Amino acid sequence: MHQAPALLEAATAAAAKAYAPYSRFQVGCALVTAQGNLFTGCNVENASYGLTICAERGTIFQAVAAEGPEMRIAELAVIALGHEFPPCGACRQVIAEFADAETPVWFLRDGKPVRLTMAELLPASFKL
Ligand SMILES: O=c1ccn([C@H]2C[C@H](O)[C@@H](CO)O2)c(=O)[nH]1
Numbered sequence: 117m118h119q120a121p122a123l124l125e126a127a128t129a130a131a132a133k134a135y136a137p138y139s140r141f142q143v144g145c146a147l148v149t150a151q152g153n154l155f156t157g158c159n160v161e162n163a164s165y166g167l168t169i170c171a172e173r174g175t176i177f178q179a180v181a182a183e184g185p186e187m188r189i190a191e192l193a194v195i196a197l198g199h200e201f202p203p204c205g206a207c208r209q210v211i212a213e214f215a216d217a218e219t220p221v222w223f224l225r226d227g228k229p230v231r232l233t234m235a236e237l238l239p240a241s242f243k244l
């Protein structure tokens with residue numbers, strides 16, 4: 117997918133903006149919408165730890181606020197500086213709300229980009 121390097125680069129740049137004084141995990145997300153717009157975001161923590169918002173959900177909520185309720189994710193990437201992980205379970209559920217089964221989700225594993233479809237990332241997902 118030709119967008120992947122640019123998306124991973126945008127997610128890496130966004131991770132540098134993270135507000136993560138508690139975990140020190142700087143996470144960035146980048147997504148392209150079906151309308152072709154790019155959105156980026158980072159995790160924002162809180163002294164009341166449970167109020168923390170992940171990079172992925174912050175980015176998706178921005179995209180909805182900008183494009184409206186019809187916003188659909190065409191492709192999404194998540195990067196953590198110095199760490200490698202796929203989106204957490206809560207974020208998988210929120211991504212699934214705005215993605216299709218075949219929507220690509222990118223993250224790093226062993227320094228290399230991994231591409232999973234939404235259905236691979238969250239099989240048998242809960243949808244209304
Ligand atoms: O999918 C994830 C998982 C974790 N984090 C953030 C939340 C918290 O600030 C830090 C450690 O969990 O990483 C994300 O942004 N996205």
Ligand SMILES: [Zn+2]
Nearest residue numbers: 170204206207
């Ligand atoms: Zn998350």
